Each structure stands twice: as structure tokens, then as C-alpha cells.
Amino acid sequence: MKRSGPLTPPKAPASGAAARPRPAFPARLDTSAPTPVNRPGAAPAATTRRVAAPVAVTSGIGMDSLAVRQSMVRKLQAQDISHPAVLAAMLAVERHRFVDTALAPQAYEDTSLPIGLGQTISKPSVVARMLELLCHGKSEKLGRVLDIGTGCGYQAAVLSHLAREVYSIERLKGLHEKARDNLRAFRLANVHLLFGDGMLGYPQGAPYAGIVAAAGGNDVPQAWIEQLAVGGRLVAPAVTGAGQQHLVVMEKTSQGVTRSVLEPVLFVPLKSGIA
Ligand code: SAH
Numbered sequence: 001m002k003r004s005g006p007l008t009p010p011k012a013p014a015s016g017a018a019a020r021p022r023p024a025f026p027a028r029l030d031t032s033a034p035t036p037v038n039r040p041g042a043a044p045a046a047t048t049r050r051v052a053a054p055v056a057v058t059s060g061i062g063m064d065s066l067a068v069r070q071s072m073v074r075k076l077q078a079q080d081i082s083h084p085a086v087l088a089a090m091l092a093v094e095r096h097r098f099v100d101t102a103l104a105p106q107a108y109e110d111t112s113l114p115i116g117l118g119q120t121i122s123k124p125s126v127v128a129r130m131l132e133l134l135c136h137g138k139s140e141k142l143g144r145v146l147d148i149g150t151g152c153g154y155q156a157a158v159l160s161h162l163a164r165e166v167y168s169i170e171r172l173k174g175l176h177e178k179a180r181d182n183l184r185a186f187r188l189a190n191v192h193l194l195f196g197d198g199m200l201g202y203p204q205g206a207p208y209a210g211i212v213a214a215a216g217g218n219d220v221p222q223a224w225i226e227q228l229a230v231g232g233r234l235v236a237p238a239v240t241g242a243g244q245q246h247l248v249v250m251e252k253t254s255q256g257v258t259r260s261v262l263e264p265v266l267f268v269p270l271k272s273g274i275a
Contacts, residue, residue: 072108072124081128083135089161090128098154098182115152117174122214127155133235133249134210135162142209148198149214153179160188167205169194171274199272201227208232216245217270228252237267
């Protein structure tokens with residue numbers, strides 16, 4: 001059976017990210033040897049496309065009110081999200097525009113919602129948590145960021161407020177196109193949607209100040225680590241020692257790469273290839 005995600009166990013308080021008290025960051029640092037940066041010489045695996053053309057947006061259901069998002073942001077603050085730029089970005093982006101009209105009334109609840117092709121839009125607290133980890137300790141905008149698993153494009157839209165350039169990659173053509181349609185109205189000139197296998201990263205945009213993944217594999221692909229800038233940070237779900245998925249934060253320094261394992265989470269699997 002196909003899993004959709006990020007997944008939430010029935011009646012659990014939240015997808016792993018909020019299921020138990022969060023470890024502080026950095027929680028555990030395993031410093032490994034410096035990672036060699038090999039630039040793959042292969043032809044680009046992804047095609048890129050800019051989001052620019054304006055289109056009329058229908059709202060209709062009153063879910064675009066600032067008050068609803070303010071309430072969502074207050075709940076995020078109650079869940080220990082405190083980075084001002086992340087909170088401002090969560091306040092700015094109208095999440096209801098990324099889900100089907102029938103689901104729009106639930107758009108500002110802390111829940112994941114289906115976006116088609118068996119995938120789901122991450123719940124707001126998980127998006128905010130990951131982006132806060134990505135921006136940790138930085139008050140200025142990030143440079144170039146790679147977003148793996150565009151899905152409906154919501155997280156890419158939030159990232160567009162936090163980074164100068166966002167490269168967002170999706171392996172399912174149907175969702176890549178859906179994200180393009182969803183994002184068109186926002187006229188986000190700094191968001192570049194890519195159709196391709198995100199496991200290979202996107203070398204053309206590297207090095208990245210940040211890499212964030214919404215799908216988890218058995219490990220963090222080496223290509224992502226290679227494409228991370230020195231001083232850059234990577235946030236991704238990955239299966240760790242005990243066979244369970246955790247949020248993993250990696251930082252590249254001139255001395256090497258540090259790896260911190262944070263709370264358990266449950267995201268959709270990271271799959272190779274396109275479909
Ligand atoms: N950030 C998204 C979440 C989508 S769910 C949002 O805001 O909607 C995770 C997505 O990762 C799914 O759309 C899935 O198709 C995609 N995915 C899984 N493996 C991938 C890969 N190797 N490359 C690119 N996308 C991938």
C-alpha cells in the first residue's frame with residue numbers, strides 16, 4: 001500500500017515532530033570526516049521552470065482572512081516555534097489555496113491534508129519546525145535553498161519568504177504541475193519548480209545555504225551533502241539506527257559535516273526516479 005505523508009498516526013498528537021518533547025537543537029553531534037564535494041558531471045536530471053505568470057485567484061470561502069492565520073501562528077508559538085521570519089512567513093502564505101476547495105475549511109488546522117497521487121501536504125507545525133531548524137541562528141534571509149518534494153507547493157511558497165532563491169523539486173509530474181498551477185497566482189519570481197528525481201539534488205543550483213526534504217529515505221543522499229554550501233544546513237527525515245524515521249539536521253563546516261538526530265517523525269518515503 002502506498003503511504004502518503006507526512007503521515008500522522010491515528011489520534012497521535014502530531015506527526016512525530018510533536019509527538020513527544022522536542023530535543024533541543026543541536027541535540028547530538030556526531031562529527032564525521034569532511035565530506036568531499038564531487039561535482040557530478042552528468043547531464044541535468046531535472047528540468048526547471050520559473051513561476052511568474054499572474055492569474056486570478058478565487059477565495060470565496062473566507063479562509064483567506066488574516067485572523068485565521070494569526071490564530072494558526074499563535075498555536076505554532078504555543079508549540080515552541082519562535083523564529084520571527086518563520087512565523088511571519090507562515091502568517092503570510094495562504095495555505096487554503098494549496099488544497100481542494102472541499103478541504104479548505106481545514107487548511108489552518110494542524111493537520112496534514114491529501115493533495116492527490118497519494119501524497120499529503122505537511123501539517124503547519126511540521127513545516128514550521130523544519131523551516132525553523134533550517135533558519136536556526138540566522139536572522140537574515142538564506143541564499144539558495146533546495147526543497148525536495150514540492151508536493152502542492154505550499155512549503156516552497158513559505159520558503160520564498162525565507163530564502164533569496166528556492167529550487168523545489170518533485171518526482172511526480174502530476175504534482176509538479178499542480179504546484180505550478182497553485183503557485184502561479186503568487187507570482188513568486190524566486191521560486192523555481194523542477195521536475196526530476198530529488199535524490200540527485202539539483203547540482204545546477206548548488207551550493208545551497210539550505211536543503212530541506214519532505215520525504216524520507218534510509219539515509220540522507222550523498223548528493224545533498226555534496227551540494228550543501230560550507231555553512232549550510234540540511235533538514236530531512238531519515239531512518240536512523242533503531243530503524244525509525246527521525247528528523248536529521250546536518251551542517252557543513254570547513255572541518256566537516258555534523259549530524260544531529262532529533263525527534264521521531266513519519267514522512268512519505270523518498271523514492272528514486274520520476275513518474
Ligand atoms: N512540501 C510538500 C510536501 C509534499 S509530500 C508540500 O508542501 O506540499 C512529499 C513529496 O515528496 C511528495 O509529493 C512526493 O512525491 C515527493 N518525493 C518523494 N521522493 C521524491 C524524490 N526522490 N524527488 C522529488 N520528490 C520526491
